[in-house]
Amino acid sequence: MSELKYFKTVKEIPREDRFAKGHRLCAGCGAAIAMKLAMKALRGPTVVVNATGCVEVSTTCYPYSAWAIPYVHVAFENTAAVASGIIEANRILNKKRGRKLYDVIAIAGDGGTFDIGLQALSGALERGHNLLYICYDNEAYMNTGIQRSGATPLGAATTTSPAGTVIPGKPQRKKDLIGIAAAHRIPYAATASIAYPIDYMNKVRKALEIEGPKVIHVLTPCVPGWRYSPSDTIKLARLAVETRYFPVYEVENGRVKITIKVDRPKPLEEFLKLQRRFAHLLKPENANVLEALKRSVEENWERLVKLEESGVII
Amino acid sequence: MTQVERLAFMGDEAVAYAVKQCNVDVIAAYPITPQTIIVERLSEYVANGELDAAFIPVESEHSAISACVGASLAGARVYTSTCSQGLALMHEILHAASSMRAPIGMTIANRSLNAPLNIHCEHGDVMSARDTGWIHLFANNVQQAYDLTFISFKIAEDPKILLPASVNIDAFVLSHSVEPITPITDEDAEKYLPPREYEYPIDPDRPITYGTMALPDTYMEFKMQFKEALDRVPEVFEKAVKEYEKISGRRYWYYESYGVDDAEALVIMLGSVYGTVKTAAKRLRGEGLKVGVMGLTMFRPLPEKELVKVLRRVKAVIIMDRAYSYGGLGGPLYTDIIGVLYRNGIRIPAKNIVYGLGGRDFKLDEAEAILRMAEKGAKEGGFETHVDWWGVKR
Numbered sequence: 001m002s003e004l005k006y007f008k009t010v011k012e013i014p015r016e017d018r019f020a021k022g023h024r025l026c027a028g029c030g031a032a033i034a035m036k037l038a039m040k041a042l043r044g045p046t047v048v049v050n051a052t053g054c055v056e057v058s059t060t061c062y063p064y065s066a067w068a069i070p071y072v073h074v075a076f077e078n079t080a081a082v083a084s085g086i087i088e089a090n091r092i093l094n095k096k097r098g099r100k101l102y103d104v105i106a107i108a109g110d111g112g113t114f115d116i117g118l119q120a121l122s123g124a125l126e127r128g129h130n131l132l133y134i135c136y137d138n139e140a141y142m143n144t145g146i147q148r149s150g151a152t153p154l155g156a157a158t159t160t161s162p163a164g165t166v167i168p169g170k171p172q173r174k175k176d177l178i179g180i181a182a183a184h185r186i187p188y189a190a191t192a193s194i195a196y197p198i199d200y201m202n203k204v205r206k207a208l209e210i211e212g213p214k215v216i217h218v219l220t221p222c223v224p225g226w227r228y229s230p231s232d233t234i235k236l237a238r239l240a241v242e243t244r245y246f247p248v249y250e251v252e253n254g255r256v257k258i259t260i261k262v263d264r265p266k267p268l269e270e271f272l273k274l275q276r277r278f279a280h281l282l283k284p285e286n287a288n289v290l291e292a293l294k295r296s297v298e299e300n301w302e303r304l305v306k307l308e309e310s311g312v313i314i
Numbered sequence: 315m316t317q318v319e320r321l322a323f324m325g326d327e328a329v330a331y332a333v334k335q336c337n338v339d340v341i342a343a344y345p346i347t348p349q350t351i352i353v354e355r356l357s358e359y360v361a362n363g364e365l366d367a368a369f370i371p372v373e374s375e376h377s378a379i380s381a382c383v384g385a386s387l388a389g390a391r392v393y394t395s396t397c398s399q400g401l402a403l404m405h406e407i408l409h410a411a412s413s414m415r416a417p418i419g420m421t422i423a424n425r426s427l428n429a430p431l432n433i434h435c436e437h438g439d440v441m442s443a444r445d446t447g448w449i450h451l452f453a454n455n456v457q458q459a460y461d462l463t464f465i466s467f468k469i470a471e472d473p474k475i476l477l478p479a480s481v482n483i484d485a486f487v488l489s490h491s492v493e494p495i496t497p498i499t500d501e502d503a504e505k506y507l508p509p510r511e512y513e514y515p516i517d518p519d520r521p522i523t524y525g526t527m528a529l530p531d532t533y534m535e536f537k538m539q540f541k542e543a544l545d546r547v548p549e550v551f552e553k554a555v556k557e558y559e560k561i562s563g564r565r566y567w568y569y570e571s572y573g574v575d576d577a578e579a580l581v582i583m584l585g586s587v588y589g590t591v592k593t594a595a596k597r598l599r600g601e602g603l604k605v606g607v608m609g610l611t612m613f614r615p616l617p618e619k620e621l622v623k624v625l626r627r628v629k630a631v632i633i634m635d636r637a638y639s640y641g642g643l644g645g646p647l648y649t650d651i652i653g654v655l656y657r658n659g660i661r662i663p664a665k666n667i668v669y670g671l672g673g674r675d676f677k678l679d680e681a682e683a684i685l686r687m688a689e690k691g692a693k694e695g696g697f698e699t700h701v702d703w704w705g706v707k708r
Contacts, residue, residue: 045518049384057527062536065523070516073525074383074410081377085342085384085392086516088368092339093390096366097509102518120380123373 005209006202007041013201014040023066024058028230030220030237031055031109031136033194036133038105038218041201044207045102049083051112052076054143055136070102077116079108080124080133103132103208103220110137110151116176122311125184125213132207132214135177138222141159146225150175153245154296155289156277163280168234168289173296181215182251182314188214189252190259194221195238199248199259219246227276239271244301254303254313265301268294320496320570325456325488328495329421329481332463334365335503338419339390339510342370342381346400347433348489349423353395375400375439379407379418386478387524389515391467391507394418397485398425401439405446411478412447413540414525418478419463420448422651424585424636425485426672434673435485437584437637440613441646447540449479449547450614454570454588456493459483461564462611464498464506469555471510474546482613484586485673502561510700548688551612557667568617570609573599574624577606579688583634584610584647587669587676591634594681598689605685617651622658625651630663630692636670644668644701665697669704680705 007013018039025032028045031054031165047070050056056073059066072172074082074118083106105122108117113135124131139283140158141147148161157163161170181189188210192200207214221228221236240246241260245268248260272278281290307314323331330352333341335432341360359365361542368385371377378394386392396404401422411418422443426436440450451466453459459481466479483489498506514522527584528536548568555566574580581591588609595607608624610617625631633652643649648666655664667684670676684704691697 047516047518060523060526062526062528062532065526067523070518070521071523072384072387072516074380074414075406078376078380078407081372081380082384084370084372084377085340085381085386086388088342088370088381088388089340089385089388089392090516092366092368093388096339099389100518117372120377123377126373127371275704 006205007198010197013197016208018042018068020066020068022064023052024061026223028223028233029224030194030233031138033233034136034218034220035107037194037197037201039169042203043103043205045100047072047086047102047104049079049104049106050084051079051108051117051129052110053112055109057143076112078120079106079112079117079132080120083131084124084127084129087131106133107132109137109143110135110139111141111149114150114177115251122184125181125186125215128212130211132204132216134216134218136218136220138220138225142222142225142226144213149175154293155281155286157280158277168280168286177217178215178251179314182254185254186213188250188252190216191246191248192216192218193237193241193246193248193260194218195234195241196248196260203250216266225277228274232274236271236274239266240276242266243268243271243297245271245297246300247304251314255311256307258304258308268297300313318499320491320494323456323524324351324490324492325398325459325483326351326423326490327355328456328460329463329483330359331497332460333393333419334359335498335500336391336394336464336467336507337365337421338367338386340368340382340392341394342371342372342377342378342385343394343398344372344375344396346375346396346398348425348485349395349397349421351489351545352421352689359476368542369477375403376407379404379411382418382522383411383414383416386418386636387414387516389510389512391471391510392418395418395421395423397423397438398427401443402427402498404521405443406455408443408446408448410525413536415540415543416478417476419467419470420478420480421463422480422482423489424482424484432672433485435487435636436671436673437482437635440480440482441637441639444614444646445542447477448614449477450482451612452482452584452610453488454586454609456488456491457564459488460495460497461558461562465554465558465566466501468596469547469550472550473513475543475550477543482585487586498562498695506557506561516672531578540622540707547615548617566611568610569622570611571624572596572607574606574608576604577627578629579685579692580606580608580624580628580631581634581685581688582608582610582631582647584649585636586614587634590676591685594678594685598682598685599684603685604688605689618654621651622660625655625660625662628662628692630688632665632667632691634667634669634684638668638671663691663696665691665699667704668701674705
């Protein structure tokens with residue numbers, strides 16, 4: 001594997017794929033890009049543990065597998081727990097029987113992380129296993145047909161938070177996953193975007209170098225779920241950052257650092273208008289929901305800036 | 315066989331001692347009464363360096379069994395323990411553990427299920443896990459709880475099997491009773507259970523995809539292979555108990571029995587009540603009543619052939635269940651046995667006694683009454699009812 005510690009340009013990204021072609025994810029799938037990039041950022045022998053979800057069902061349909069490294073799927077809500085078992089088994093078998101050590105990366109979607117898998121994740125973070133946990137967040141239960149999750153943003157339409165005449169989309173805001181992860185006082189937590197591959201891949205690599213539990217939260221646009229043209233995936237991922245909708249930052253030993261600065265944000269509408277899940281928010285009757293979404297985006301950014309400037313440990 | 319000193323142990327302590335001697339690599343467990351002492355002792359063994367294992371203090375039973383599956387696939391010898399609500403919370407992953415062919419050793423301190431909340435003995439917990447494809451063994455006393463722990467790992471990890479196995483010990487009756495046991499030596503334990511060798515461990519040099527999705531065109535084939543692994547358990551079990559007898563002097567079989575060779579009336583059961591019914595049967599034999607008692611050691615896979623050999627010889631059978639299949643025909647063991655009778659063409663009266671739910675005491679005179687009832691059924695060629703809930707206040 002690569003001797004390179006951190007990537008400076010895309011030219012340094014290895015050609016070798018450990019997440020292979022031929023998987024069954026949708027054209028333009030953001031999660032597929034997130035998987036491919038993360039698998040190019042490994043530092044050595046690695047095992048992937050994956051929750052039930054889009055990536056799982058689309059990459060491991062017997063007798064095919066898109067994974068060129070060991071891959072384990074057990075269920076939906078227990079990825080962090082399965083990973084805990086593998087990590088501890090590897091550690092003790094290394095000690096007792098000289099087995100080779102490997103990195104373990106747990107991968108789950110937002111449903112498997114923000115909601116049903118949150119308990120297992122919290123337990124694993126608290127116990128302090130040497131684990132990298134990557135959440136690919138497409139902001140709803142996409143695998144089961146676009147139902148709302150704890151990661152669905154305020155106002156977004158899903159099949160269980162439809163844009164009705166009385167209730168216009170999801171009434172609640174998105175959970176702060178990195179806030180929850182950082183509250184466990186883990187050494188490293190970060191958000192990332194597939195539109196900024198060098199930043200994302202270097203975060204994966206950095207996390208792998210750090211001993212203990214690490215969480216990376218990567219936003220992955222979803223063509224059928226967000227309802228946009230498959231050619232706009234990277235554009236949307238970039239707009240999410242440029243509008244400050246999805247701030248890209250890291251929390252190292254509790255200290256916040258915004259890694260993609262956005263000094264002059266684009267209007268949020270630029271991001272929203274490309275997606276039909278937000279179409280109703282741009283209608284005059286839902287101006288108050290749009291306003292609330294904008295306010296939450298602004299508040300979140302300001303909070304991060306203040307945390308970064310003050311150096312306060314979160 | 316080396317002579318060793320006898321030790322006085324609570325059931326839970328005896329199990330923990332056996333698990334230590336099995337030299338397990340990974341323990342992931344969550345405390346639940348009355349299994350707690352097992353995980354406490356194991357934590358102590360690990361904390362004091364008496365057992366070189368990773369102890370994962372998980373945040374729930376669901377995570378306990380999930381961590382066990384991961385660790386087992388990684389090639390470790392893996393142990394957990396639970397009961398009741400904890401086993402119910404594990405349920406989803408019990409299926410995954412067996413279908414992914416992940417050997418795991420588990421002690422279930424059989425306890426009733428909420429509601430109403432009750433922490434005492436019942437087999438309703440393991441019966442809800444009956445069809446998960448685990449091997450389920452039952453101990454009648456503390457010595458068996460200790461011995462079956464070794465035997466369960468021996469079967470579970472056999473390359474022909476690769477399935478998880480539970481050893482069931484009655485809540486409090488066994489988990490908290492102090493009995494003298496004769497342990498095997500550490501050397502014999504290591505000889506019996508050398509470090510686990512697994513052909514397909516998680517290994518970056520040999521990447522394997524574990525836990526794939528299988529569509530309707532392949533799913534049944536996966537399940538058939540898994541069923542066939544369970545079908546192979548008897549041959550491996552017979553070898554495992556023979557080998558264990560060599561080091562311990564104690565002989566195990568699919569069941570324990572008393573008086574079955576010439577019995578006309580038979581009573582079948584699971585768990586610690588065997589001792590009570592056997593004592594009662596001895597008394598009645600003194601009166602000349604031809605009664606026999608059978609306590610199943612192996613519940614899953616159900617040892618049909620062995621059961622048939624005994625059932626063919628008797629004239630009536632009572633099946634005692636410490637659980638009930640609500641909405642069904644009776645207790646789970648009862649429905650198994652009447653199935654065995656029917657499909658083997660044995661036409662004898664069979665009756666179900668449902669007893670001891672939620673830890674209700676079951677005493678010697680009650681055992682005597684049930685044996686007499688069986689004897690009467692054999693004489694008269696029938697029973698008045700199919701199922702009785704024993705000792706329920708009206």
